[in-house]
Amino acid sequence: MYVLPLGDCCCVYEVIAPGVEDGKRIHIPVSAYLLRLDDDTLVMVDTGMNRVHIHEPDHTWRGQPIAEVLVPVMRREDSLLWRLAELGIAPQDIDYVINTHLHFDHAGNNDLLEKATFLVQRDHYELAKGNPSFPNQYWNLPALRYELIDGARTVLPGVEVIPTPGHAVGHQSVLVRLAESGNVILCGDAIYTQENLDHDAWDGQADPAAARKSALELQRIAEEEHAVMFYGHDRHQAQTVLHSPRSYR
Numbered sequence: 088m089y090v091l092p093l094g095d096c097c098c099v100y101e102v103i104a105p106g107v108e109d110g111k112r113i114h115i116p117v118s119a120y121l122l123r124l125d126d127d128t129l130v131m132v133d134t135g136m137n138r139v140h141i142h143e144p145d146h147t148w149r150g151q152p153i154a155e156v157l158v159p160v161m162r163r164e165d166s167l168l169w170r171l172a173e174l175g176i177a178p179q180d181i182d183y184v185i186n187t188h189l190h191f192d193h194a195g196n197n198d199l200l201e202k203a204t205f206l207v208q209r210d211h212y213e214l215a216k217g218n219p220s221f222p223n224q225y226w227n228l229p230a231l232r233y234e235l236i237d238g239a240r241t242v243l244p245g246v247e248v249i250p251t252p253g254h255a256v257g258h259q260s261v262l263v264r265l266a267e268s269g270n271v272i273l274c275g276d277a278i279y280t281q282e283n284l285d286h287d288a289w290d291g292q293a294d295p296a297a298a299r300k301s302a303l304e305l306q307r308i309a310e311e312e313h314a315v316m317f318y319g320h321d322r323h324q325a326q327t328v329l330h331s332p333r334s335y336r
Contacts, residue, residue, distance in 0.1 A: 088263060088271065089121040089331040091170040093135030094161035096192060096320070102156060103320060104282040105290045114160060115280075115320040117192050119167065120273055121174070121331070122263060124244060129176065131184045131203070132261050132273050134196035137225055138166035147191050147222055159192075167196040173332055178202075185248065187275025187319075188258045189215040189226050197226040206242055208250060209235035211257025251277035251305060253289070253298025260305060262314065268335035270314035278302045280321040 095114040100107060103115060120132040139146045140159035148154040163169060171178065178199040185206045186194050197205065205226075212235055215221035236259070241247045245264040252258050254276040261273040277298065283289060284302065292298035309316050318324055329335060 088265060088268070088335040089123075089174065089333075090317070090328050090335075091119045091121060091135070091167065091331050092165065092325070093117045093119055093167060093170065094140070094159060094165035096136075097158040097160055099156055102291045103279045104286060104288045106288050107282050107286055113322065115322055116325040117159075117320070118317075118325070119170075119196075120261075120263075120317075121171075121176070122246065124246075126244075128182045128243065129180055130243060130246065131181050131200065132263075133187055133193040133275065134184060134200065135165075135167055136161060136192045137195035137198075138168065140195075141166060167199060170331055183243065185242065185246070185259075185261055186226070187260060187273070187277075188255050189221040190255070190276070191222045191225060193275065194221075194226040197231060198224075198228055201230045203232075205231060205233045206236055206248065207233055208248075208257035208259050209237050211255060211259070214256045249305070249308065251275070251301035253277060253292050253294050253296075253301045255293055258301070260301075262308065262312065265335055270312045271335065272305055272309055272312075272314045272316045274305060274316055274318050276319040277305060278316065279319045281318060281324065282321075 094117050100111050100113045101109040119135045122130040136159050141161045144159045179202045181200045181203045184203045247262040248259045251260045260277050263271050289295040289299045
């Protein structure tokens with residue numbers, strides 16, 4: 088498993104962990120994950136922000152109030168194309184993409200991966216289709232093939248999806264079983280950061296009660312499976328994880 092760093096978002100921190108550092112603008116990391124299965128199948132979990140933001144940070148939200156709250160910060164090496172090329176992988180080599188959800192910082196490069204099958208929860212896909220909160224220009228494209236999932240499921244050997252609504256209807260997290268490094272849970276935005284758990288801070292989520300329930304369920308699964316949780320946008324955790332081209336095995 089490779090952790091691909093794909094830039095930052097500069098945001099007011101109360102959208103991430105209300106009550107922790109309100110009023111401060113903080114850079115939060117944006118990541119995607121690349122899994123190479125035993126049979127060399129290549130699986131992406133999320134695809135980060137579109138590379139257009141390298142030169143136009145306000146491209147997605149220009150003229151909208153959210154543009155004042157959330158500002159993409161990307162260098163050219165933060166593009167998904169760059170990170171894949173570092174590993175000798177082309178976009179057409181990716182077999183599957185699991186989108187935890189379809190926000191612009193998690194599905195922004197879906198358009199590059201036309202050969203892949205995209206795995207998304209059915210109720211989330213229906214929510215996001217035509218919804219401006221989930222910019223459709225990056226993922227709702229005729230060339231892309233979506234396989235819609237209903238609930239928890241083992242989608243590939245050693246890879247399971249877990250419904251974790253709260254951040255959005257139909258959000259899903261991913262349990263990955265690694266032979267040497269052990270089990271990991273890719274939380275997506277079900278848990279932005281450890282501070283959400285430490286401060287019981289969920290009011291930055293679309294449905295705080297559902298988000299809290301999902302987060303506690305992920306904690307339970309992590310304990311049961313002896314799994315490490317990788318949070319969606321934890322700036323402290325980002326300093327400790329192995330980033331590509333290093334990997335977890």
